[in-house]
Amino acid sequence: MAANPMSQFDVYRIGPEIKIGAFDISFTNASLFMIISTVSILLVFNFGSKRNSVLPNKMQLLAELSYTFVAKMISDTAGSKAKPYFAFIFSLFMFVLFCNMFGMIPYTFTVTSHIIVTFILASFIFIGVTIIGFIKHGFGYLKLFVPSGVPAVLLPLIVVIEIISYLSRPISLSVRLFANMMAGHTMMKVFGGFVISLGLVGGWLPLSFSVALTGLEILVAFLQAYVFAILTCIYLNDALNLHH
Amino acid sequence: MIKKIYFQSIFFSFLFLKEAFAAESGGMPQLNPEFWISQIFWLILTFGTMYVVLSKFILPKISNNLESRKSQILENIEAAEKQREDSEAKLKEYDEIILKSKSEAKTMFNQTREKVLKDIMAKKEVLDQQIDDEINKAEKEIEVLRVSAPDKINKIAIETSSELLEKLIGSGVNSSSISAIVDDLSKRNGDKYYGN
Numbered sequence: 001m002a003a004n005p006m007s008q009f010d011v012y013r014i015g016p017e018i019k020i021g022a023f024d025i026s027f028t029n030a031s032l033f034m035i036i037s038t039v040s041i042l043l044v045f046n047f048g049s050k051r052n053s054v055l056p057n058k059m060q061l062l063a064e065l066s067y068t069f070v071a072k073m074i075s076d077t078a079g080s081k082a083k084p085y086f087a088f089i090f091s092l093f094m095f096v097l098f099c100n101m102f103g104m105i106p107y108t109f110t111v112t113s114h115i116i117v118t119f120i121l122a123s124f125i126f127i128g129v130t131i132i133g134f135i136k137h138g139f140g141y142l143k144l145f146v147p148s149g150v151p152a153v154l155l156p157l158i159v160v161i162e163i164i165s166y167l168s169r170p171i172s173l174s175v176r177l178f179a180n181m182m183a184g185h186t187m188m189k190v191f192g193g194f195v196i197s198l199g200l201v202g203g204w205l206p207l208s209f210s211v212a213l214t215g216l217e218i219l220v221a222f223l224q225a226y227v228f229a230i231l232t233c234i235y236l237n238d239a240l241n242l243h244h
Numbered sequence: 245m246i247k248k249i250y251f252q253s254i255f256f257s258f259l260f261l262k263e264a265f266a267a268e269s270g271g272m273p274q275l276n277p278e279f280w281i282s283q284i285f286w287l288i289l290t291f292g293t294m295y296v297v298l299s300k301f302i303l304p305k306i307s308n309n310l311e312s313r314k315s316q317i318l319e320n321i322e323a324a325e326k327q328r329e330d331s332e333a334k335l336k337e338y339d340e341i342i343l344k345s346k347s348e349a350k351t352m353f354n355q356t357r358e359k360v361l362k363d364i365m366a367k368k369e370v371l372d373q374q375i376d377d378e379i380n381k382a383e384k385e386i387e388v389l390r391v392s393a394p395d396k397i398n399k400i401a402i403e404t405s406s407e408l409l410e411k412l413i414g415s416g417v418n419s420s421s422i423s424a425i426v427d428d429l430s431k432r433n434g435d436k437y438y439g440n
Contacts, residue, residue: 006272011279023281030279031286038290042297049305054313067306087299094298095291116280117287182274 005189009113009182029109030117037098037111041091066094070229077233081240088128089236092121093229100181100221104214112224113181118174125232126170133239143242173231180224184217394430401426 013026048063056064070090074082082089096112103110111117133141145162146155191213194206402423409422 009273011273011276011283013279023285024279025282025285026279028279028282028286030283031290034286034290038294041294042302045298045302045306049302049309052309052312054316060309063306064310067303067310087303088295090303091291091295091298095294111287113274114283115274116283120284120287121291178274182272 005186005193008109008185008189011109011114030111030114033099033102033109033111037095037102040102041094041098045094066090073226073230074233077230078237079241082233082236085132085236089229089232092125092232093225096121096177096228097222097225100225101218103181103185104218104221110181110185112177113185115174115178118178119170121228122170122174125173125235129232129235129239132236136240137242140242141239144238169235173228177224177228180220184213184220188213188217398423398426398430401430 011028011030013028014032015027017024017026019025044059045063045066048059048061051057051060053060067090070093071086074086074089078085099111102108103113133144137143145159145166147158147162150158188210191206191210195203195210198206402419405422405426406419
């Protein structure tokens with residue numbers, strides 16, 4: 001069972017079954033790692049913001065660098081209007097990053113490798129951005145689907161394409177993160193399995209590949225969190241500043 | 245290229261899996277909806293809590309820290325700039341004072357020198373005057389003496405000669421004739437006695 005590369009994504013109940021009405025909200029390993037990620041984020045940033053010295057210590061530097069990194073990312077992609085949404089994008093980035101990174105530790109569970117989790121996050125963003133767009137621009141937000149400078153003949157086609165691409169945003173956003181996480185972890189597990197099956201003689205090649213893959217996966221873990229956050233910023237930018 | 249290898253290997257791994265674990269594998273666990281509701285619930289709970297705590301307590305503190313540090317550094321730079329300007333102004337003032345005092349000292353020196361010179365000149369003049377006066381006076385006295393000396397000498401000569409004559413001859417000699425002779429002699433020898 002443990003040799004199955006997909007078994008690392010199994011969700012299982014920890015403790016008793018909890019039900020609210022017909023819904024099963026039992027505490028699972030996924031919930032455990034969500035809580036671990038959340039608590040670590042809160043601890044890191046709590047310790048990073050406690051002391052305010054002119055020469056920051058390591059925790060403070062970490063917190064402040066993350067803060068300025070996300071702030072710069074938002075102001076670069078979505079402009080100054082996106083400032084009220086800083087806290088949301090910051091927590092989104094940190095949540096995805098910490099979940100990805102905790103997933104890199106052997107025998108842990110990767111929360112973001114589940115389509116339902118990423119899809120819910122992406123849906124939050126999609127619904128939120130759409131609401132913001134309609135609040136800011138009213139029905140003028142629909143102009144997003146009508147790019148300027150397009151010949152009138154092509155317009156119906158373009159509008160349909162634009163609507164489809166807009167509606168597919170949550171899917172592309174969630175599938176990108178989920179697929180990257182799942183593929184990477186599966187691959188690492190597969191190479192780990194090769195190390196065992198090829199034994200002492202031939203196992204060194206997949207082992208070295210596995211080591212290299214771990215580095216790559218850490219990069220991917222960071223990159224996917226970054227991409228997730230920056231795409232959110234871009235969608236937000238569309239809603240805040242109508243350029244079409 | 246790497247991506248291609250990556251996805252190909254995943255594809256092959258799935259093929260490999262299907263053969264090896266066909267009996268026990270139930271497909272992707274992600275697509276099993278058994279715990280979907282639970283995951284959604286816990287996601288909303290944890291993420292929501294984290295968002296609230298971060299946005300209400302932690303992020304304002306960090307931004308506050310950053311702002312205060314920025315303003316503190318700016319203030320320090322400003323203070324340093326101000327102090328530099330102050331010191332520059334003070335240096336200028338100092339230079340000016342030095343220049344002014346130098347010129348003052350020069351003028352004072354010149355003035356005192358002139359004054360002293362004037363004083364010296366005046367005193368010298370007075371002294372010269374006095375010396376001249378005294379010289380003149382002495383000269384006059386000398387002149388007077390020089391003028392009066394021959395007469396007195398003549399008188400003495402006449403008296404002594406008349407007395408001598410009286411004693412020698414025993415009778416008075418006409419004093420006028422003696423004086424005539426003395427005068428004549430003194431006139432002849434005058435050059436010798438007085439250097440005239």
